[in-house]
Amino acid sequence: MKLLEGKVALITGASKGIGRAIALAMADVGADVIATARTEEELQELCEDIRRKGRKAEYIVADLRSTEEAKAMARKALQIFGRVDILVNNAGVSYPQPALETTEDRWDETFQINLKSLFFLTQIIAKAMIEQGGGKIINISSQAGLVGLEDHAAYCATKSGLILLTKVLAIEWGKYKINVNAVAPTIIMTPMAEKAWADVKKREEALKKIPIGRFGQPEDVVGAVIFLASSYADLITGAVLPIDGGYTAQ
Numbered sequence: 001m002k003l004l005e006g007k008v009a010l011i012t013g014a015s016k017g018i019g020r021a022i023a024l025a026m027a028d029v030g031a032d033v034i035a036t037a038r039t040e041e042e043l044q045e046l047c048e049d050i051r052r053k054g055r056k057a058e059y060i061v062a063d064l065r066s067t068e069e070a071k072a073m074a075r076k077a078l079q080i081f082g083r084v085d086i087l088v089n090n091a092g093v094s095y096p097q098p099a100l101e102t103t104e105d106r107w108d109e110t111f112q113i114n115l116k117s118l119f120f121l122t123q124i125i126a127k128a129m130i131e132q133g134g135g136k137i138i139n140i141s142s143q144a145g146l147v148g149l150e151d152h153a154a155y156c157a158t159k160s161g162l163i164l165l166t167k168v169l170a171i172e173w174g175k176y177k178i179n180v181n182a183v184a185p186t187i188i189m190t191p192m193a194e195k196a197w198a199d200v201k202k203r204e205e206a207l208k209k210i211p212i213g214r215f216g217q218p219e220d221v222v223g224a225v226i227f228l229a230s231s232y233a234d235l236i237t238g239a240v241l242p243i244d245g246g247y248t249a250q
C-alpha cells in the first residue's frame, strides 16, 4: 500500500516549478491528481506524465487573479473524482520591487493570488472535506513569511499572512479532522526564483545566509508536503515547517 493510495490531491500552480514536482511526487506515492494553473500545454504534459505512472490525472485551467474563477475551479475539482482529500495551495506570485516603488496593481495582484483566491477556494474544498470526514491542506508559504526580505513588501506580507491563516484554519477545522499546515521554503530554483534572483550579487549574498550552503530544488520541498499530506501527520496541524537550509535558524 503506497502512502497516499486512494487519495485525490488538488494542486494549484501545478504547471511548473514546485507545484509540478509535488504533483509528480504525490502520484509516485499513489495519489490521483487534479492539477490547476493557467498554462494548458504544461498541465496537459503533466497529466500525461502522471498517467504514465499509472495514476489518474485531470487538469483545470483557471486564473487565480479572479476570485470567481478560483471558486469555480474548486467546485469543478470536487466534481472530477467526487472528492478532494488533499489540497496543496501552491500557486503564488512574486514581483520584487523596493517598498518605495511598489505599485498598487502589483500589490493587489500579489494579495489576490497569494491570499484572497487561495482563501476562497480553500473554503469550498474545506466544506467538502467536512462532509467527507476530513482532509489535509498544505499551504506553500516561504521563508519570506518568517523573516523580512528586501524588495519583497507585498510578497512577505502575503506569505506571513498565509502562516497565520494556516493557524486560524487549523484551530477552526481541527474538529472536522482537517489538518492545515504550511511549509516555508528558502530560494528554490524554479522559473519564479530565476526571475526574482537574476541579479548575481543578490543571489550570492542570499546564498551566504543559507547554512547548508545551497539553494533548493523543487524536489527538496516535496518530502515535507507528502509527509504532511499523509496519515503520519494526523496529529500535526497549524505547524509551519521551514525548508530553508537553516536560513531562518539565525
Ligand SMILES: NC(=O)c1ccc[n+]([C@@H]2O[C@H](COP(=O)([O-])OP(=O)(O)OC[C@H]3O[C@@H](n4cnc5c(N)ncnc54)[C@H](OP(=O)(O)O)[C@@H]3O)[C@@H](O)[C@H]2O)c1
Pocket (backbone or CB within 6 Å): 012, 013, 014, 015, 016, 017, 018, 019, 036, 037, 038, 039, 040, 042, 062, 063, 064, 065, 089, 090, 091, 092, 093, 094, 113, 140, 141, 142, 143, 184, 185, 186, 187, 188, 189, 190, 191, 192, 193
Ligand atoms: N521558488 C522559490 O524560491 C520559492 C520559495 C519559497 C516559496 N515559494 C512559493 O512556492 C510556490 C510555487 O513557486 P514556484 O517557485 O514554483 O513558482 P513558479 O515556478 O513561478 O510557478 C508558479 C505556479 O503558479 C501558477 N500561477 C501563477 N500565477 C497564476 C494565476 N494568476 N492563476 C493561476 N495560477 C497561477 C503558475 O502557473 P501558470 O503560469 O501556468 O498560471 C505556476 O504553476 C509559490 O507560492 C511561491 O511563493 C517559492
